[in-house]
Amino acid sequence: MRFSLQSILFFVVMNVVVVLGHIYLYRRLFRDTAKHPHWRRAGVVLMGLLATIMTGGWFVPRLLPGETAAIVSRLNWVWMGVAVYLLLGVLSLGGLRRLSAWLNRRQADAAPAPVVDEERRQFLARATAGAAIAATGGVASYGVWRAFHPPVVNEVAVKLPGLPKALDGFSIIQLSDVHVGPLIQRRFMDAVVAQCNALKGDLVCITGDLVDGRVAHLAHGVGALSNLHSRYGTYFVTGNHEYYSGDEEWAEALTRMGITVLRNRHVRIGEPGASFDLVGVDDWGARRSGYPERSYDLTAAIAGRDPSRASVLLAHQPAGWREHALEAGMGLQLSGHTHGGQFFPFNLVVSAIWEHDAGLFREGDSHIYVSRGTGFWGPPLRVAAPPEIVKVTLLA
Structure with missing residues (x-):
């Protein structure tokens, strides 16, 4: 296969987007939801592994034996679709949460700034992450069913x-x-x-x-x-x-x-x-x-x-x-x-x-x-x- 400059640039840009997306998911799903170092460390390992599979999805399978390569390819494509909806879910729900907080501040107007409640913040982060995961599971499950179901x-x-x-x-x-x-x-x-x-x-x-x-x-x-x-x-x-x-x-x-x-x-x-x-x-x-x-x-x-x-x-x-x-x-x-x-x-x-x-x-x-x-x-x-x-x- 021949590689054009356009395809190389596309590959580089997409990999940058993939890495930044996984960093964002780590922050919202792991760092913001718990302070325990083991939980955060597990998040770093998991997001790092998934980002590596996705960025290397084009050439890594070519270095592996047949069935192993097929498994890695399947994992890469499935996670790519899930990650898109997970990002959409986290961004959307997080955006709504921030909008609600901004409106509350506007209503309070000149009132003294409230003391930040870390437990409440963590609870909202967990609720947002949980809702995003649930919504992603529902939409992605339907999407997979529709993809493999007989075409219309x-x-x-x-x-x-x-x-x-x-x-x-x-x-x-x-x-x-x-x-x-x-x-x-x-x-x-x-x-x-x-x-x-x-x-x-x-x-x-x-x-x-x-x-x-x-x-x-x-x-x-x-x-x-x-x-x-x-x-x-x-x-x-x-x-x-x-x-x-x-x-x-x-x-x-x-x-x-x-x-x-x-x-x-x-x-x-x-x-x-x-x-x-x-x-x-x-x-x-x-x-x-x-x-x-x-x-x-x-x-x-x-x-x-x-x-x-x-x-x-x-x-x-x-x-x-x-x-x-x-x-x-x-x-x-x-x-x-x-x-x-x-x-x-x-x-x-x-x-x-x-x-x-x-x-x-x-x-x-x-x-x-x-x-x-x-x-x-x-x-x-x-x-x-x-x-x-x-x-x-x-x-x-």
Whole structure:
């Protein structure tokens, strides 16, 4: 894997945030709740260990044997999600406590400053910590259940310009951002395949970020896709995580599984007298990640096609839809990448950053559907952004 300056800076900044976050949790959960040195020492050890696991989560598993590495990875991702909600809980409840104290001081106005009651302060600190832990347990438990529970099925109908009447009602099943890896494995994939087959789509597409790991480790889990059934087969385009995991090796492995990999090219779907073009491009961000020779190239993908024909574009990221896909006359683009934020409050952040964050968008006669993803990345949490399988029905 190649490391860009941007990825290195991101890694450094995130590790600083992780360390500061664990220091804050130590202060609120251990230092403020008791004075006993053994309790505080235990807090230092625990927060230090968890911070180390999280900051080393990218490279430490690569130094460990297989099953041990998987356990460390799982612990890292689970704790990351819990830590986010624990921080939110402590910050929110602590903020309310400080606001209440400030209002009380305002009401007292010119009254003499009260004597600080250390026992009361410690009681409030314990109450805040306990409430934050309880709230975190509830939200995180729901998020884990939703992440591993079968994805919801979202059905949308899209009028595709130029689609022959004979193909009216043609259905495409979209999977995206499955992220097969340490947490998502064969059992999850078998269930997803069963869901897809029950939808009886005419075609299945996978819009990138299928894997988080090498072929040698994940081939068994991904192999469940060989059991997908549809009239016109299964098609795949790369996402940014394929480049982290070996995009060329995975392209070859998926081809052996009977999946058609579209790397900046198009194919004709349908019968000789009634068909449309399925166009696939490599990931938009591959160039910035150090793979300019294997990145998004819509010009190459549509070379030689009749622009008057109906077209569906598979592109992992919604970036470039207006600037490139619309300009090229693509009637529909299917994307993923954003996860819809995956879990609160990141769904709000993603909505603010991405113009097309999740769902169906239209401009003129063209549409783009951005999937929230079928699996998850990182923390096994789905809160306010459930995973989905999308069934798109094309209308003439």
